[in-house]
Amino acid sequence: MVSYELTVYTGKEASAITVNSIYIKLVGTKGESDRKWLNILPIFWGSEVTYCVDCEHTLGQLILIEVDKRTWFLSDAWLPEKVEITTPEGDVYTFPVYCWISDSETHRFREGKALKIYEEENPLGLYARKQELLQRRKEYRWDEYDSRLPRTIKAxxxxxxxxKNKFSWTKTIQFYITGFYGKIGNCLKKLTENRNNWKNLDEIHNVLSCRTSNLYDYIRQHWKEDDFFGYQYLNGINPILIRRCKTLPPNFPVTDDMVFFPEGLKLSNELGQGNIYLCDYKNLDGLPANTVLGKQQYLTAPLVLFHKRPDDKLMPIAIQLKQTPGEDNPIFLPTDSTHDWLTAKIFVRNADFTELQLNTHLLRTHLLAEAFAVSLQRNLPMVHPLYKLLIPHTRYTLQINTIGRGGLIGPTGLVALNAGSGGKATTQFMAKSMSDITYTSLCIPxxxxERDMHDVPNYYYRDDGLKIWYTMYKFVQGVLEYYYKCDDDVLGDSELQTYIGDIFKNGFLSNTEGGFPQSFTTVTEMVKFVTMVMFTCSCQHAAVNNGMFDYAGWMPNLPPTMQCPPPTEKGTTTEATILATLPPVCVTAESKTTVWLLSRPPSDFVTLGHYPEDHFTEETPRQLQRKFKVELEVLTTDFKMRNMDMEIPYTYLIPNSVENSITI
Structure with missing residues (x-):
């Protein structure tokens, strides 16, 4: 008779407890144990309980464990983290679990050493691998929200x-309390029922006036200024739209005579010198604007020209609010009346609200991350090295997206009810944006x-993003090259090839013109793609989400809708027309509450580079994780030191403020 010592680790969440019976069986190369009943008393959260499993003979090399839970009284879910087993010979095996067990089915978990499918030497391991994926494909099925958008999970x-994809009990409570707290403050002031327009701009601060930030206060004071208007396109929450302009678009007929430059500079010369930049909101052209509170709203598709001045400030120099030039579509200039120029900029900021919320934020981070997460679950077993590497970056994404589809863009969602781009415009705009996404646009270097933005000064999104990308790339490269020694290892991994093929089909909709990989032929190709996935699910989302309240909390800076059409001639705008054009009180209240909620860090925030779950058991990848964490800590210090001398600190890509996955 020999004895195996088992230590069972239960999750630290309050709901991880179980009062039901847990059974375990050990399976090795030379046999298996009897099914062992573990708990005499309830298993509590955060517990580490040791048991003994006696066997008539040694089981050889341990391959897997079988775990099941039998419900006797109350139905509950148990969250085991891992099981450590010490053999009679003194060898220690670790079996990562990290998933809820709520049913009475038998669940198989592999020993922690990562294995590719062609490395499986034991038929039992191969069988368990295939059974796991068969079950996962039943749980993770593709669904279609709109045929022109990335596929979603069917649920x-x-x-x-x-x-395993649901919020923790702690996060659930915090999420709904935060939303309720934001709404109750406005309800107490009767703002959510007030359909009137604002009487003056200062009144707008009354919405959630107790909720501010340093940058929010700065924006409230400086949002009208041209240099801050330009700054936002580099370091605001939509920093990926602007590009260098060497030749003006034919539908944007700005001339030398229109624009004024300091020191006698000319537009034609500045174009050639690379000092002119463009934002083109062309995908908004022709969209049917929403009806809000029974009133027709208005959308524009602006073109905005910027000039990098000798003092390195990026200044707007011309705005055309519609794509087709004409007498009823004047080009607004800084030399126009104060109200004309401010009105033009407000319409641009409204267009940026749509571009940010539906494309840069929702489509390019949330929806793509969901496709990455579903494909990971459908095609890679827990024992696969890429599953171990990427699973931390999918945490909570499926639930927050499921909530968002109903609560934000669904028929009764906040965008549908309060934004000018709600209703039919939402999916039409996102479909246009989807067709424009390329692999190049998802990889920040x-x-x-491609946007020719490598040398524009004071572009901190670029500077910080590139430093994190290359740090992340080096980490991913180290881990994957440990498991894939040559390109043939990549070509021979059938699960890996199915994974990327599934993403190409259901995430990128088989777009052969976007440059997306349909398969992996080299280790280098795989490393780049995996870096993109990790960056998208962490840093890119942080860059376009974490400043939501800072930049959209002061509604005139990013208005969700416009109640009046854009001016068709100059000299017709006043402060009264601006107030009539901006959203009414109740829409402002809903908008500010929403962006406040979206900007709140969760209480169970997992920082980029932190891996509280031990999916890897080999020392090399664990060492690489520790090194990655240290390098990110160095970047955190560097970015904070730089920010100390800045009037507007750029904080959204400071690594210790970036979450590992999309959870809000």
């Missing part, structure tokens, strides 16, 4: 999601080069 609301 009947949050309750229909697999348990390539995107910076």
């Amino acid at each position: 009947d609301g949050v309750g229909g999601l697999p348990d 390539d995107d910076i080069n």
Whole structure:
């Protein structure tokens, strides 16, 4: 008779407890143990309980464990983190679990050493691998929100999601309390019922006036200024739209005579010198604007020209609010009346609200991250090295997206009810944006080069993003090259090839013109793609989400809708027309409450580079994780030191403020 010592680690969440019976079986190369009943007393959260499993003979090399839970009284879910087993010979095996067990089915968990499918030497391991994926493909099925958008997970609301993808009890409570607290403050002031227009701009601060930030206060004071208007396109929450302009678009007929430059500079010369930049909101052209509170709203598709001055400030020099030039579509200039120029800029900021919320934020981070997460679950077993590397970057994404589809862009969502781009315009705009996404645009080094933004001064999104990208790339490269020694290892991994093919089909909709990989032929290709996935699910989302309240909290800076059409001639705007054009009180209240909620860090925030779950058990990848964390800490210090001398600190890509995954 020999004895195996088991230590069972239960999750630290309050709801991880179980009062039901847990059974375990050990399976090795030379046999298996009897099914062992573990708990005499309830298993509590955060517990580490040791048991003994006696066997008639040694089991050889341990391959897997089988775990099941039998419900006797109350139905509950148990969250085991891992099981450590010490053999009679003194060897220690670790079996990562990190998933909820709520049913009475038998669940198999592999020993922690990462294995590719062609490395499986034991038929039991191969069988367990295939059974795991068969079950996962039943749980993680593709669904279609709109045929022109990335596929989503098929689930009947949050309750229909697999348990492992649901919020923790702590996060659930915080999420709904935060939303309720934001709304109750406005309800007490009767703002959510007030359909009137604002009487003056200063009144707008009354919405959630107790909720501010240093940058919010700065924006409230400086939002009208041209240099801050230009600054936002580099370091605000939509920093990926602007590009260098060497030749003016034919539908934007700005001439030398129109624009004024200091020191006698000319537009034609500045174009050639690379000092002119463009934002083109062309995908908004022709969209049917929403009806809000029974009133027709208005959308524009502006073109905005910027000039990098000798003092390195980026200044707007011309705005055309519609794509087709004509007498009823004047080009607004800084030399126009104060109200004309401010009105033009407000319409541009409204267009940026739509571009940010539906494309830069929702489509390019949330929806793509969901496709990455679903494909990971459908195609890679827990024992696969890429699953171990990427699973931390999918945490909570499926639930927050399921909530968002109903609560934000669904028929009764906040965008549908309060934004000018709600209703039919939402999916039409997102479909246009989807067709424009390229692989290059998702990889920040390539995107910076493609937009020719490599040398524009004071572009901190670029500077910080590139430093994190290259740090992340080196980490990913180290881990994957440990498991894939040559390109043939990549070509021979059938699960890996199915994974990327599934993303190409259901995430990128088989877009052969976007440059997306359909398969991996080299280690280098795989490393770049995995870096993109990790960056998108952490840093890119942080860059376009974490400043939501800072920049959109002061509604005139990013208004969700416009109640009046854009001016068709100059000299017709006043402060009264601006107030009539901006959203009414109740829409402002809903908008500010929403962006406040979206900007709140969760209480169970997991910082980029922190891996509280031990999916890897080999020392090399664990060492690389520790090194990655240290390098990110160095960047955190560097970015904070730089910010100390800045009037507007750029904080959204400070690594210790970036979450590992999309959870809000």
